[in-house]
Amino acid sequence: MAVNLTTPNPAELLPVAGVRLGVAEAGIRKADRRDLTVIELAAGSRAAGVFTQNRFCAAPVQVCRAHLTTGGIRALVINTGVANAGTGEAGLASAHETCEAVAAKLGIGAEQVLPFSTGVILEPLPVSRLVAGLPRAIADLRADGWFDAAHAIMTTDTLAKAVSRQVQIGGRTVTLTGISKGAGMIRPNMATMLGFLACDAAVSQPLLQALVKEAADLSFNSITVDGDTSTNDSFILIATGQAGNAEIVEVASADYAALRDAVVEVSIALAQAIVRDGEGATKFMSIAVEGGRDRDECRKVAYAVGHSPLVKTAFFASDPNLGRILAAIGYAGIDDLDVSRLRVWLGNPQESVLVAEYGGRAASYREEAGARIMKHAELTVRIDLARGDAAATVWTCDFSYDYVKINADYRS
């Protein structure tokens, strides 16, 4: 029951020069499903990543962080079924063994491999089955492997998530293709949001590093389904440098701005796809906060509204329950918020109405208007704090019977 999300069209997923992808059935946790993906990068590619802030970060996340400091990344290996999280020293050894096996088969160094795992926590990674599956995944490597890879990294996602864009940079066509997985930060034990975005632009390592942080902040770090943060969340940005553009080295350049806009656009589409496929989601909600003193306080307010089970169940019921929205704004943690100045609008793609001002319901607001707007599956709560120029948007979904059903019934 994903909200306005469909399976990607394979014909619209564009190969990225310098990137080949292969998948295999390795039987990591269940038989007869593709659960192993290898992404090979041409020599000269650059990679940068951002990872979960969870203190229980998984073994592969620790290895990724270490390997990214040396650079020269040439391959990514992703398994589903087991997250290799909460697995202590043995888990770290398994992640290293995985990298060594990939490196040996591709003739590169183990430190040039980034490992990713997603699936149940607290279970040992069956590394021998993973290694046994590698030759098949590597034999499958091809430039048009994005569609299959988008499926092979799924756990309990209901739909694969993949997006391509092209943009002109320095007179050259730069192609970006990305895939993501996750049904809202989390799925039961099947935790984890993963995002992989590759482009063929030439861009310096420091700019790539800055760009992955900015793009993650505006996309994957601006979504929430239930406030739970996984142990394995990872977002990797790859630039193979094969588009032929002059290497982008200046932040203050038109080329960087063009690349930045394209990367952010694809990242947001991949992140929103996770919310649209959120557990039990029937509504896609944008919480847009403006007029804040800084971005941080706008995010605080947006997350307070986006996390509130009361707001989310009201949206599930298509109930324009203003009291719940105002209460969430009120406890967001802005101590000197002047509630008499703030204004709130409810909207959908067709219309938007002012619902609250002067610390209460707007005089012009009619319940019928609220009820009409709430019938749509795409909803916006716009909040003007009226105390500054900063803004931030958070995307989330509603909270339905199915959320409880999925998370209570599921037993891995």
Place this chain on the structure above:
Amino acid sequence: MAVNLTTPNPAELLPVAGVRLGVAEAGIRKADRRDLTVIELAAGSRAAGVFTQNRFCAAPVQVCRAHLTTGGIRALVINTGVANAGTGEAGLASAHETCEAVAAKLGIGAEQVLPFSTGVILEPLPVSRLVAGLPRAIADLRADGWFDAAHAIMTTDTLAKAVSRQVQIGGRTVTLTGISKGAGMIRPNMATMLGFLACDAAVSQPLLQALVKEAADLSFNSITVDGDTSTNDSFILIATGQAGNAEIVEVASADYAALRDAVVEVSIALAQAIVRDGEGATKFMSIAVEGGRDRDECRKVAYAVGHSPLVKTAFFASDPNLGRILAAIGYAGIDDLDVSRLRVWLGNPQESVLVAEYGGRAASYREEAGARIMKHAELTVRIDLARGDAAATVWTCDFSYDYVKINADYRS
């Protein structure tokens, strides 16, 4: 479906010398239900309170704060049905009008009255109906009115909540009786947790002030159902001074310690009753965190676990899902937490087992033990952070289909 909570026994609710309570049907929002309560305090009584931190605090909360600064409180007036929150200047005027009407009838000053409202937000308080009901509530004033008052302050609570205790202080018997309402911080629009605790001890105003804060911190501020904070939450501690004990003026005295322990005990019982009657609750969960550097970080961890919808749905399913608990601890916001040192136990009143250590599942843990423990309705998650001497406990309930049903179906 409250968890181990029953209607109070009227015979066990003890009158407190100097306190009389009366209720009436005022038709605030619905006919044929008691929705108006007046609590009269003898001259010389002292009162202290703590209130919601929500920036959208209700009009009566603002009036209470102002009236408590002048002292000499002689009456409390509580209405259900309408919260008088998000009502702007008109709401403030209604709260003042309520106080003036009570004052005129009791021959006291309006600033000696504390008003409380609970019910739907964003609706105007029908102050004329409230005032018209006052003579009947005042005619009903009696020392044994606690049981009826506990019922009259309910909104969508399924059970009334009231507790009495007696304690010896300075050779005199001090009686404490308290009532509370709330089905977990919140009920749909029927937001609000209210707690009123009266004793007949003689205690100085500064100590009473300190005691209400400490008791709230250890009770009402240590519970959560869904993380939402109401606009009207209030907890009032009253001391009528009629027990005949020498006035308690020293924190470092046996008398203060005895009063403190009794007040905290009653406050915790009243607060836990709210969780036990939590929306859709089937399990009562204690999240006990120890070994923290300070109480604040212990509370952070306890609330992260207690708020996690993934943990709460797992408990609903009686699923000892350790991965979800560890993940919640990991994202609680302690940046330098060493997960390899922390230990986690799952328990019920009969037994407790170590389930996690060294960053993963405890070697001695068996799924059967976890499943056996989880079958109980009273569960404890004990977490040792192993980095200090501080501790904190938070009480919460599980997250069931009925929570969504109650909050999605409800339309005020």
